[in-house]
Amino acid sequence: MIATSACSTCLRPTTRREWIQRLAMSSTAYTALSGWWSPTAAEATPPPFSEQLRLDIRAFPSLDLNSGSAIISYNGGMTNILIIRESETEFVTLDPTCPHAGCLVNPYSIATNTIFCPCHSSIFDIHGQRIGGPARTGLLPYATQLEGAYSLSIEISGFVHRIDEITQASSSRLRLQFPTMPNCQYQIRWSSDLTSPFIETSFSITEEGLADQTIHLGSGTPATVYVDKTGNAGFFTLELLVSQSA
Ligand code: FES
Structure with a gap:
């Protein structure tokens, strides 16, 4: 089942121009x-x-470098996924919905090597494991694989x-x-x-x-x-x- 935010009043406003591809x-x-x-x-x-979401990573410049990340949505902003480039060939995909109260977490921070939830300060590592804060569990991971040089395949139940x-x-x-x-x-x-x-x-x-x-x-x-x-x-x-x- 695709998770959606349960806390509409906690949603972080979009600070960058949204674009569609x-x-x-x-x-x-x-x-x-x-x-x-x-x-x-x-x-x-x-x-x-x-049930695999496939995308061309060349369309997302923030994923060019290791530790770069991107939050992507595909149904009018109601369903989001957080993609992080862990290495040249390895990517991590997480449900960015904070398990505490449903806020959208920040992208991965290269400065702190963590993912931060701006609502009540829960902190997660690059694989979504909980590090601290009020969240009791981590972020839901999705199986992700780079196929060839640029095609990222993400398994999402219900997709x-x-x-x-x-x-x-x-x-x-x-x-x-x-x-x-x-x-x-x-x-x-x-x-x-x-x-x-x-x-x-x-x-x-x-x-x-x-x-x-x-x-x-x-x-x-x-x-x-x-x-x-x-x-x-x-x-x-x-x-x-x-x-x-x-
Ligand atoms: S919603 Fe994320 S810490 Fe509360």
């Missing part, structure tokens, strides 16, 4: 077979890592990010279905082949409507959107918008 890497390949769009054999089953199904809605239109998490913003991208850039694709939420929307706001229930066909084969990717607050 795309969290992709849930691409699903579909090709036209006999006039129908069907999953390729390799993609016939949902990707095995659908969902995949396209479940693409079917032909009409001769010119495709129907895409995917599960959503509440308040999360999604975009659809398309590429004719995996070597071409993925292009932002507008969609409609009705079968007959104008495909003029670019962001879908998740409600926690499965989404159905309609895109105009481009060519006879291609690859779609579902992107989740995330922001960095510190």
Whole structure:
């Protein structure tokens, strides 16, 4: 279950400009077979890592250096994760919700080698273990692995990010279905082949409507959107918008 802050009045205000970037890497390949769009054999089953949040660390400059950290949120600020670069190849990811009363802790401090909660001064080490203060337990850790040079994979129970199904809605239109998490913003991208850039694709939420929307706001229930066909084969990717607050 994804933890959310239990103490809304204790939340540390965002002191830096928030910015949004795309969290992709849930691409699903579909090709036209006999006039129908069907999953390729390799993609016939949902990707095995659908509960893994994957991000490109190059998008977060504060993670460039060892001991650098970043607090990232992906549903309008209600769900946060604290990522810390422990070494060249090792990263730590924690739920930054303080177990004392639910405040958002500060990023990792290189000066003190600790994580500090500004509400009542609980202190944690780089792995989230409690060092002092009123919190009785540590910060919840998430299994994290660097895959290749830049792709960080974080296992979060309940995290969902995949396209479940693409079917032909009409001769010119495709129907895409995917599960959503509440308040999360999604975009659809398309590429004719995996070597071409993925292009932002507008969609409609009705079968007959104008495909003029670019962001879908998740409600926690499965989404159905309609895109105009481009060519006879291609690859779609579902992107989740995330922001960095510190
Ligand atoms: S909420 Fe963190 S120390 Fe009280």
